[in-house]
Amino acid sequence: MIIAYAYGGSLKAWLTYPGKSVPINTLSDILESNLPWRMVISGQQEETIMAESKDPTIQKVWLGKEVAEYSANSRIEGAYLGQEVFLDFKSGMEAAAFVKFSSMTGDPLVHISPVPVLMKHQVGWAFNK
Numbered sequence: 001m002i003i004a005y006a007y008g009g010s011l012k013a014w015l016t017y018p019g020k021s022v023p024i025n026t027l028s029d030i031l032e033s034n035l036p037w038r039m040v041i042s043g044q045q046e047e048t049i050m051a052e053s054k055d056p057t058i059q060k061v062w063l064g065k066e067v068a069e070y071s072a073n074s075r076i077e078g079a080y081l082g083q084e085v086f087l088d089f090k091s092g093m094e095a096a097a098f099v100k101f102s103s104m105t106g107d108p109l110v111h112i113s114p115v116p117v118l119m120k121h122q123v124g125w126a127f128n129k
Contacts, residue, residue: 023111023113024085024111024113025113025114025115026113026115026117027057027058027061027117028057030061030085030087031057031060031061033085035082035083035084035085036066036083036084036085037061037064037065037066037084037085037086037087038065038066038067038068038078038084038085038086038087039065039066039067039068039086039087039088040067040068040069040070040071040087040088040089041067041068041070042070042089044089046089046117046118047089049118050062050118058118061087065087068086068088075096076093076096076097076100076101076110079110080100080101080109080110087117089117093112094112097109097110097112
């Protein structure tokens with residue numbers, strides 16, 4: 001009985017929402033997605049690089065952005081709903097995604113690109129247990 005209910009629930013979920021969109025990992029992917037994009041402007045080095053870049057893809061993303069207000073918690077609801085792409089070089093999107101947009105088992109319900117947008121370094125953090 002449990003398997004039948006689980007199968008029925010999975011089938012109903014799949015019929016309601018049959019698939020996921022293609023992940024957006026690069027600036028070119030943003031442009032190809034035809035989704036609007038929002039970006040938090042907070043004086044980060046990446047913003048200066050984008051504003052001064054001569055690369056046509058970077059310029060299109062920079063000039064086509066909608067400015068999002070800074071928040072200590074990334075506002076990624078629009079990305080979760082599939083309505084927009086959200087770029088933020090300051091706030092911890094991973095934390096916001098885990099807290100607000102993950103399943104009960106901790107699986108993410110939003111895609112955060114594993115590809116650095118401009119710089120090849122990754123942010124590191126540590127917590128005291």
